[in-house]
Structure formats: C-alpha cells, structure tokens
Amino acid sequence: MKLSISIVWEASDSAPFLLRGPYITSIKKAAALGYEAVEIHVRDPRELDVDQILKACREEGVAVSTLGTGLGYVVDKLSLTHPEPKIREQAVNRLLQHIEVASYLGAGVIIGSLRGSITDRQEAKKYERYAEEGLVFCLERAKKLGVTLFLEAINRYETNFINTAAEALGFLARFAPDLSPYFKLHLDTFHMNIEEADPLQSIKMAGENLGHIHFADSNRLYPGGGHIDFKKIITALKDIGYQGYIALECLPCPSPEEAAIRGLRYVRSLL
Numbered sequence: 001m002k003l004s005i006s007i008v009w010e011a012s013d014s015a016p017f018l019l020r021g022p023y024i025t026s027i028k029k030a031a032a033l034g035y036e037a038v039e040i041h042v043r044d045p046r047e048l049d050v051d052q053i054l055k056a057c058r059e060e061g062v063a064v065s066t067l068g069t070g071l072g073y074v075v076d077k078l079s080l081t082h083p084e085p086k087i088r089e090q091a092v093n094r095l096l097q098h099i100e101v102a103s104y105l106g107a108g109v110i111i112g113s114l115r116g117s118i119t120d121r122q123e124a125k126k127y128e129r130y131a132e133e134g135l136v137f138c139l140e141r142a143k144k145l146g147v148t149l150f151l152e153a154i155n156r157y158e159t160n161f162i163n164t165a166a167e168a169l170g171f172l173a174r175f176a177p178d179l180s181p182y183f184k185l186h187l188d189t190f191h192m193n194i195e196e197a198d199p200l201q202s203i204k205m206a207g208e209n210l211g212h213i214h215f216a217d218s219n220r221l222y223p224g225g226g227h228i229d230f231k232k233i234i235t236a237l238k239d240i241g242y243q244g245y246i247a248l249e250c251l252p253c254p255s256p257e258e259a260a261i262r263g264l265r266y267v268r269s270l271l
Contacts, residue, residue, distance in 0.1 A: 001237065003267060004037035004065035004247040005030050005260055009047075011071070016190075016220055016249050017041055018260045023048065024056045031060035033260055034268075039110075039247045041068035043075050044094065045101040053105065064105040065245040066150065066212060067098050070113040079116025080134040081127045081161060091116075092134045096141055103145035108212060110186060111135070112152040117159045127161070132174060139179040150186035150212040155194040164195045165202040169209060184211025188249065189228055193218045203236040210242055215267060216250035222263030223248065234270050 007026035008017040019026040023040060030038050038057075042048060045067060057063060072078045078091040091114060098109045118127040135149075142149055153168040162168050168185050175183050185206050192199040203210065215233075217226030224230070237246075248263045 001234075001242060001244070001246050001271065002036040002063075002065075003034075003264060004039045004063075004245045005033075005035045005264075006039045006041060006068070006247060006249040008041040008071075011041070013252070015074075016216060016251055018248060018250065018252050018256050018263075020252065020256055024052055027053065027056045027062060028060055029257070030260075031062045033257075034264055035062065035260075037063040037065040037245055037247075039066045039068060039245075039249065040064060040105075040107075041071060043071035045098045048101060050101060050104050064107040065247055066108045066110055067102050067105070068110050068112065068249075069095060069098050070110070073113040073116070079114060080131040081116035081118060082130075083119055088130055088134060092137055095134075095138045099138060099142050099145060099147050099149075102147045108148045108150055109142070110150050110152055110212065112154060112186075113159060115151075115159075115161060118161045121160070128171075131161070132171075135183075136175070136179070139175060139182055142182045143179060147182065148211055149183050151183065152186040152188060152214075153191060153195065154188070155191040157194070163191075165192070165206055169206065172209065185209045186212040186214070188214035188216065189223075189230070189233060190214070190216040190218070190220050190250070193228055200232055200236045203233070204240060207240050210237075210240065210244070212244050212247065213237070213242070214247050214249040215263070216248070220251050221253060222250050222259040222266070224262060224266035225250075225259075230267065231270050234267075
C-alpha cells in the first residue's frame with residue numbers, strides 16, 4: 001500500500017484537503033515530505049496543465065493516484081441526480097473531462113459528492129436511475145481509456161444517497177459484469193466511523209471490490225488525531241490483500257504541512 005496526499009489549488013479552511021496552492025508546488029512538497037502520490041482535487045480538470053504535472057511527477061518520483069471531483073458539486077452545484085436534465089448533462093460532461101485527464105495522468109477518478117442526493121424520497125428510484133444512466137455513459141468512456149472510477153460511501157449528513165459500504169456495493173452490482181472492473185468501491189474512515197456498525201467487517205465485505213480508501217480520523221483530523229484504531233484498519237486491508245492507495249484527505253490543522261507530516265509519520269509507523 002502506498003500513501004497519497006490530497007492537494008488543491010484553493011479551498012475553504014473547512015475543506016478536508018491538506019496541501020494548498022499551485023499544483024506543481026504541492027507535488028514537490030508532497031515528494032519532499034515522503035508521499036508516493038498526490039490526489040488532485042480540481043473543480044474543472046481542464047484547468048490542469050497536464051504536461052507540467054506529469055513533468056513534475058517524473059522529476060519528483062511521485063504518481064497521481066486519483067482525481068477528486070467534489071468541487072464540481074460544491075462550487076458549480078453539478079450532480080448526477082439533479083432534477084434538471086441540463087444540470088445532469090453538465091455533471092456527466094464534467095466527469096468525462098475528469099476521465100479524459102485521468103487517462104493521461106494514469107489516475108483513477110473519485111465519484112463522491114458529485115453524484116448528488118435524492119431530492120424526493122418518494123421518488124428515490126427515479127433519482128437512482130438518473131445516477132445510473134449518467135454513470136453508464138461515463139463508465140463506457142472509462143473502459144475505453146482504461147480508467148477506474150471509485151464510488152465513495154459518504155455519511156448521511158452530506159448526502160442521503162449511498163451512505164454505507166453495503167449500499168455502495170449494491171449500487172456497483174448494477175454495472176456487473178462488463179463495467180465492474182472499471183467501477184470500484186471507495187471507503188473513507190471518517191465516513192465509516194459515522195455510518196458503519198463495524199468498519200473492519202465492512203472492509204472485509206468489500207474485499208476485492210475495494211479500489212481506494214481515504215484516511216482521516218474521527219474528527220476529520222490527520223490519522224492519529226482522533227480515536228479511530230488505524231492499526232486494525234490496516235490489518236483488515238492487509239487481510240483482503242488491498243494493494244491500492246491510502247490517501248490522506250483530512251483537515252489542514254494545525255497547519256497543512258504539520259497535518260501532512262503527522263499523518264504520514266503515524267500511518268508509516270503502522271505499516
């Protein structure tokens with residue numbers, strides 16, 4: 001398992017991204033700190049200078065593990081479950097752009113908050129169908145380009161659509177067998193601490209379907225800053241033969257660099 005760190009050009013202090021500022025600067029800083037990859041969070045992937053990012057990654061010996069798409073939801077209010085067809089279409093197009101850029105960077109793409117929520121619980125099936133239709137289109141493109149998408153289970157206070165590992169696995173099953181190799185489960189220890197009755201059992205249940213994981217502690221600080229037992233989490237990951245990235249996506253407190261250093265040091269000690 002290799003360690004990745006979340007980076008973003010600009011975000012609020014309450015956003016769970018560690019290194020902030022120009023991407024090239026953050027890539028160099030991540031490498032200097034000892035991370036093996038970066039997870040790039042970007043509103044619109046067309047803003048990225050892919051050639052310069054690839055150059056910096058080669059020079060620094062780091063990879064791009066994943067592209068985070070959530071800023072498209074936070075900033076532009078795009079989602080796959082939006083009641084308006086035009087907004088859903090824009091969300092799909094934004095995801096297609098992420099997939100295109102990810103194919104050049106050798107990265108995966110996270111489907112987190114951009115999937116949206118269910119506006120009317122009485123018509124839940126309709127909104128689920130909206131998401132499914134949009135994702136089929138995106139997955140067909142991902143398959144052609146060899147890019148894997150990661151569906152993140154997010155806690156109930158942020159969305160009412162796919163909160164647990166079991167719910168995410170149930171949704172993923174709709175795309176089997178042709179598209180399932182390109183659509184994997186993404187877990188986050190902060191969300192798991194809220195939603196999962198037994199996080200360790202959820203990891204074991206996910207098994208080979210687990211493609212990506214975020215580490216953040218119970219208070220969304222760096223690993224080791226709260227009460228989650230990460231030693232047991234890592235043991236469970238080893239038990240299922242997990243070979244993907246562990247990406248630190250947590251609050252930049254007490255400072256971005258300090259959180260990055262403390263989190264890396266703590267997780268390394270457990271690995």
